[in-house]
Every structure is written in C-alpha cells, then in structure tokens.
Amino acid sequence: MNTILMTTLTISGITGILALLLSVANRTIANYGEMKLTINDEKEYTVEGGDSLLSTLIEEEIFIPSACGGKGSCGYCKVKVTQGGGEILPTELGYVTPEEQREGIRLSCQLKVKTDLKIEIPEELFNVRQYDYTLSYMADVTDKIKHLRLRLPENATIDFKPGQYVQILTPVYKESDEEVYRAYSIASSPVNKNHIELLIGYVPEGICTTYIHKYLKEKDRLTIVGPFGDFYYRDTDREMIMVGIGTGMAPLLSILRYMRDQGIQRKGTFFFGARTREDLFLTEEIDEISRTLKDIEIVYTLSRPTPECHWEGPVGRVNDLLDKRLDDCSRLEAYLCGSPLMIDAVMEVFKKKDFPLEHIHYDKFE
C-alpha cells in the first residue's frame, strides 16, 4: 500500500516539475522575438512572438470574438491564415471543418505566433472597441436572471446592430483568479447609443455569472468589448419567426425594441419559451410592444408548467409547436436564440419544411 502511495506521489511530483520546467522554458528559452503580423494585406504590426494569435491581436486592440475566453471550446475565434501558422493543431480540429482547413481557417486562441504571419479578418472587427461601462441599474427579473443597464461616460457612444452581442471582461475576484471574456447579447435598442441592457442567467460555479450575480453592485465599472456577431436584424419584407428561450430572448428584445423605435411594421411571430410562468419575464413590455407592432404576434410557451401556473397557453417544446404551426415556409425569415439543443431541434423542423436556409439566423448560447 505504502509502495503504491510512494510511487503515485513520485510520479505526480515528476509530472509537476516537468510542467513547471516547460512553462519556464516557454517563457525564457523559447524567446521568439519580434514577428511581423500582416492583416488583410494592408496593415502591418510588429509583435512579440510566443503568445496566442488571439492575445497578440488583443495587445494591438483588435478584438476577435472569443466566447470561451481562449479555452478552445467555442470555435468563435476563427481567422484566415494565408501565410505562416504551421499545421492545424488537434485542439482545433473539432471546430474547423475540412473545407475551412483547406481555406486556412484557424482558431486564433490555439495558434501561437512563432513566425511572421499573414491573416485575413472581416473589416468590421476593426470597429470593435473596448468600453468602460458603469452599472447604472440591476434587478432580478426571475430568481435566476438579472437585468442590467450599463452606461457609458457622457457623450460616449457605441454603435451596434439589433441582435449583436458584447463580451464582458470578468475581472479577477474572490472566486476566480483568471480574467475571462464571456459573450452576452445586447437586449436594448441601438437607438440609444449611450447605454446597453443585458439579461444574464446564473450558471452555478460559472465564472462570469457568479461575478455578476453575487459580486457586481450598482455604480461598479465593467470592461466590455464589442459589438460582435452576424446574428442581427435583416431589413427585408419577409414574415419573421423569432424564437427565444430564457435569456435567448435578449437579442430578440433588442430587435423588437428597434422595430418599435423605428416604426417598422412587419408581419411576424415571437415565440418566447420558458419552463414555468415564473420564468417568463419583461412580459409587460413585450405585450406593450406588440400593441405598437400590430402585425407581430407574441406566443408565450412553457415546457414544464406547474399546476399553480394555471397555464392555458401552449405547452411543450418550441420545435413541436413550430412543427404544428408552420406550413409554407418559402416567404419566412427566422431568428433563433438559446441553447444549442433547442436550435438544432428547430433546425430539424425547418429542414423538413423546406425553410430557405439562407433566411435562418441563429445564435447558440454555448
């Protein structure tokens, strides 16, 4: 027994020392020096080698989407590498399709800058900025979701499209010793450029949501980067199908508020799903919006209503509801937001009903 314990301790000790040596070597011996980073064949930067491409770009104040904070688990931080970069890494394979690999797409959080690099990124990413917001209002809208209003300094503004998201830079705090970025959809209308609103659900042991729910107080400052995302309102005359479950309704609320503010009258249905009646929120404002946007029907749907709910509306999963309600989809446009499970289930229904795929927009909260 003692021999087994000693062997285990020795192996753990050796592994620990090796890991430490590797990390020291990475920082000291592997001194890559200065590298040339060329973006979109026109902008050239001299950067310090050795760090991830994602962090190197942040140093240059170029912000690539990074919903998982650089852990290689969201697939959001893709860039096209046209020169340098070496072979794709095993940690990238799950997120970069074979076709993307042929085009040179890489996960910028996994690729280390060890040689000169040429990359291509969408021009709009040059407009992404880091903002210093102050929390001006925070309230519980359910027992697990907080509604935040964040204000920029006077005269400062942010431009975004309704439906886009920002990333909160969660600082080091009592329960986390690392700074992480997390993505949150903007719920407010872009008409007001001085503030944004967010709806943030609590995830047990989640780094950012624990900070927001347990530590953040009114008047605190919060660093936010954005806007990001190609999930945003399209100005077409197609009939809209909007589906938001839980906090997934946030970007759809932004779209509805924008349509109200701009007086845009379009035909559409907003399916707002939750578990129980208590999990539905901001319904007074949504009902008010639907009185202004007369052609928008609001459908509240519950997956697990309790007897106390006395719920008379639709019950069950939203994909089943859509399966029953949708007929000819050729003139429709869809906006879906929420868990990957819900979106995949709805996509199955859409495919079955020949929904035009180019008119489906979604954001998976993963």
Ligand SMILES: Cc1cc2nc3c(=O)[nH]c(=O)nc-3n(C[C@H](O)[C@H](O)[C@H](O)COP(=O)(O)OP(=O)(O)OC[C@H]3O[C@@H](n4cnc5c(N)ncnc54)[C@H](O)[C@@H]3O)c2cc1C
């Ligand atoms: C484009 C985009 C927009 C988003 N918008 C919003 C938004 O408007 N409001 C909002 O509340 N969230 C939103 N999210 C989710 C958000 O970015 C975070 O993933 C979530 O808040 C958890 O962050 P965390 O740091 O607290 O948890 P983490 O520290 O990242 O996670 C801790 C653990 O919880 C697990 N976990 C993470 N999320 C969930 C979950 N939802 N349910 C169960 N387990 C989970 C993780 O796998 C991990 O094991 C969005 C995500 C994306 C990609």
Ligand code: FES
């Ligand atoms: S930042 Fe999430 S995979 Fe790179």
